[in-house]
Amino acid sequence: MxxxxxxxxxxxxxxxxxxxxxxxxxxxxxxxxxxxxxxxxxxxxxxxxxxxxxxxxxxxxxxxxxxxxxxxxxxxxxxxxxxxxxxxxxxxxxxxxxxxxxxxxxxxxxxxxxxxxxxxxxxxxxxxxxxxxxxxxxxxxxxxxxxxxxxxxxxxxxxxxxxxxxxxxxxxxxxxxxxxxxxxxxxxxxxxxxxxPKLDRLKVLPPVPALKRGRNYLVGYVGVMGAQEGIDLLLQSAQYLIQTLGRTDVQFGLVGGGTSLEQMKQMAADMGIADYVTFTGRVPDQQLLEMLNTADVCVNPDVANDMNDKSTMNKIMEYMALGKPIVQFDLVEGKVSAQEASLYAQKNDPIDMARKIVELLDDPARRERMGAYGRNRVINELExxxxxxxxxxxxxxxxxxxxxxxxxxxxxxxxxx
Structure with a gap:
């Protein structure tokens, strides 16, 4: 040495x-x-x-x-x-x-x-x-x-x-x-x-249609599969969106590993939505970027608590760097980071999160506007x-x-x- x-x-x-x-x-x-x-x-x-x-x-x-x-x-x-x-x-x-x-x-x-x-x-x-x-x-x-x-x-x-x-x-x-x-x-x-984020790593790439599993839309998530990340709330949102609102045209792509991964897979199966949720586990950057670049909307279901309210989540910055509109719960630092790049669901309310997701999926012009705002904010302020x-x-x-x-x-x- x-x-x-x-x-x-x-x-x-x-x-x-x-x-x-x-x-x-x-x-x-x-x-x-x-x-x-x-x-x-x-x-x-x-x-x-x-x-x-x-x-x-x-x-x-x-x-x-x-x-x-x-x-x-x-x-x-x-x-x-x-x-x-x-x-x-x-x-x-x-x-x-x-x-x-x-x-x-x-x-x-x-x-x-x-x-x-x-x-x-x-x-x-x-x-x-x-x-x-x-x-x-x-x-x-x-x-x-x-x-x-x-x-x-x-x-x-x-x-x-x-x-x-x-x-x-x-x-x-x-x-x-x-x-x-x-x-x-x-x-x-x-x-x-x-x-x-560093934009030389978070590159905007062409979408990979196969990741949508034949459906019209993809909702993307990247992060840890742990107790405080709210994956159970996201699955409840997906269940409401698919089974109650009848939106069988939406696939969910969840990227990341953690101690709760197998438990969340079982929960999706028990809810009857396993076919609509892709769990990748921890994957290389290329696969992560493919999922997020293909997503129409990205989500952050972090539970509203003292920890998450005060924390800046890397996933929010990554979504914005890739020009993706976001739905998350109403958290202080989440708002500081995303501002107009995100819609904010009521705290820990999976039904409101589902409705906000649908609101964006059905408004492509708004999605594009929010995504552009987020990416410009990263380029000019947050990189x-x-x-x-x-x-x-x-x-x-x-x-x-x-x-x-x-x-x-x-x-x-x-x-x-």
Missing amino acids: ASAGKGQRRVLILVENLPSPFDRRVWQEATTLHANGYQVSIICPTGKGYEARYEEIDGIHIHRYRLPLEAEGAKGYLIEYSMALFHTFRLAWKVHFARGFDVIHACNPPDLLFLIGGFFKLLMGKKFLFDHHDINPELYEAKFGRRDFFYKLMVLFERWSFKTADVSIATNESYKKIAIERGGMDPDKCYVVRSG WEYEAPKLLAAYERLYSANAPLPGAVPPLRKESK
Whole structure:
């Protein structure tokens, strides 16, 4: 392995919930840092198609470890996070001796990576950046429906993460508010870096008619098949649309994997709509793009709760980048992102969602207008190129006592093609 050049800035990114480069936000951050002169190493789990324990991709060093299971329930999460911490700490030493690092950039979940960041900060003088991807107390409440001892423990871990951090990154203004008010983070050290899409990946392609399974319309979804993603509500919408409204001309295409995938397939079968719903599981980008480019309308059925109300969903940005009109429940950050590119169903009301879908399917001119609005908003405001300078500003703050505050950003050097 090549050593860093003299004076080169060196970053170690820690991520537990997805492998790199599959995790798009992490990979965009890593490639942006690399393009601007940083040496970047990543520690992450293995995953389907990403089984190699070490590889170098586009100049970025990726170290992976294998987790024994995908957690469900408190015991499962305890095992998963304990193993992840052990392997991350082990591999951090490996990176330290091989190439070194000045900064640990920790992406949650879980909110336990401050233990590793704090260790290297306290004993070796490293900087610690906390990249706040998920609000885990709200995520716990969404999964388990209670605010008990473990919820309070999540709040404590979150606060310790911010207290350990030299700088933090929030994905939107709602997360920044939590960082400051609940996490005690200095506002001057908290930077908002949204998960803007990259248009060189999200390409507009010709539709694939076969994906409609002989029907006139396709409703598309991409995301995790988990408890808080509202796939059960989407299936209820599909059932109402097909069986009550008699719209047998609509196919639903659901792209993504997760712990609830098989359960959702069984639910569709029990509802008598399995023929109208395509579950692809996790698929390569090409198949994802084919499904979304073929869709007439895209949906986000995320359950209306504290977690989803405050979170910016990558799927919304991806739908907009591809020029697709959207139907979603009425959520604060969903509205901030999509604005006029979406219709907003009443919270957690699958019947209203079905009616909004039909409303768009029956109005092609409105679909085109909304899709164009969303794509233009991504091109002119939300694409990653507008967020990358904010990431670089956060790093300048880490490396320089006189660095610009969160409102100011340094110039961005374009990545080489």
